[in-house]
């Protein structure tokens with residue numbers, strides 16, 4: 001339990017009686033102990049040393065995962081700057097969670113479905129969502145609402161947990177069509193307290209849906225820490241209650257997230273059903289670029305997470321193994337930066353949206369109700 005300052009204490013939910021306080025403290029202690037035990041798969045340790053040599057993917061695959069994490073981090077870092085310059089809307093940063101998003105999404109192909117939350121820009125970029133469209137989305141422009149025809153990435157979900165049952169539906173549709181395609185859905189620790197999460201897991205288990213559920217446990221749901229969000233100390237174990245596979249993985253080790261997810265995807269393609277994967281990571285940044293986490297958490301809460309940084313970890317490993325050189329990295333970073341600036345230029349060139357577009361892209365064929373609402377809206381803005 002790391003509730004240290006008075007300010008922090010006040011921000012946390014207050015138990016009402018002594019008895020509740022005891023239960024609350026016991027749950028928090030159990031959570032801290034489970035965290036300390038680290039009962040999760042890890043392939044490389046935070047300092048870059050190899051823990052499981054038997055599970056190392058091919059060098060090219062390791063390098064590709066590094067490249068994708070760098071693309072994601074670059075987007076996140078430039079996103080903050082663009083926001084401060086008034087060139088990007090409010091967006092939820094994901095810096096520090098790249099391994100959790102890149103390693104999982106990299107296990108898919110473009111024939112598979114991806115259901116990301118607002119936090120999962122890194123996952124969507126990995127599967128191939130164009131950077132320009134992603135920037136447009138966070139500018140609330142309709143150009144960001146159109147998904148490329150060759151990609152089954154849904155727009156970033158803002159309402160918590162709704163994507164989970166919908167992903168099961170997509171997975172079942174693929175199964176019924178006789179394909180081997182799978183659906184992958186993301187959720188947060190907070191989202192895993194929602195009814196939709198539990199319904200989706202049961203639904204997927206009962207009908208053996210080829211669905212991969214990624215539960216990113218980043219320690220926080222806005223200002224609520226996971227240790228008070230739930231009394232459960234290992235969220236992957238929730239899978240047992242629904243008779244499906246559940247795995248806990250170091251969410252800051254991209255080789256581990258990729259390994260575990262690739263196995264789950266292969267099982268789903270073989271008709272062996274869904275998997276819940278808890279990626280244990282940390283939201284080192286704010287909830288959104290407009291949030292100030294110093295109001296509800298302390299340095300003690302964040303302790304140790306900078307050292308577990310997923311990008312530095314893989315970098316240390318690649319340099320030690322000679323898979324990456326300093327020069328090679330400089331070239332890679334220049335390429336990543338150029339790709340982003342080109343995409344930014346493209347996003348800047350999109351015409352400003354018109355009010356009529358607000359209700360477009362909802363259905364392939366607009367319903368009579370939508371057409372009526374669109375006419376009303378236009379009459380209002382024009383009149």
Ligand SMILES: Cc1ncc(C[n+]2csc(CCOP(=O)(O)OP(=O)(O)O)c2C)c(N)n1
Pocket residue numbers: 119158159160161187188189190191192218220221222283287
């Ligand atoms: C159905 C619903 N309820 C509440 C909210 C408000 N809300 C936005 S983010 C958030 C916390 C979610 O935390 P978590 O699931 O852990 O995801 P994270 O932000 O950490 O990625 C809440 C409650 C919402 N968007 N949707």
Ligand SMILES: [Mg+2]
Pocket residue numbers: 188189190216217218219220221222
């Ligand atoms: Mg969270």
